[in-house]
Amino acid sequence: MNSTSGASACSKCLSQEYSFEGSYFCSCKAGYAAVSASFYLEAGSSCGACPANTYRRLLAQDGCTACPANSFSLPGSAACSCLPGFERLESELQVLRSCEPCAAGYFSNGSDVCAPCPL
Secondary structure (H helix, E strand, C coil): CEEECCCCEHHHHHHECCCEEEEEEEEECCCEEEHHHHHHHHCCEEEEECCCCEEEECCCCCCCCCCCECCCCCCCCCCCCCCCCCCCCHHCCCCCCCCCCCCCCCCCCCCCEEEEECC
């Protein structure tokens, strides 16, 4: 719920939006961005799903960001996943960096982690 400054009643944020308690505005949830390309929703604007192969992870991030090399996302994603045969190094799981090829003898089905090939 949010309210306009000086308003006597609150209005409900839409399903792809959120608002902190006591806030005067709605903001887009992760995976969605304001159509006006602003972090805070302007009067009459709305949130749209980030297109495929882009993401919006942080609530304070403006707009959608392209997925790193060798990764993809579905529309409305808050993160990107590695393509099959690629992995994100363990120390980088929290940082959306490019995905690296699996080492010889390892495979990945798009889970962001390579596993040993079955014998």
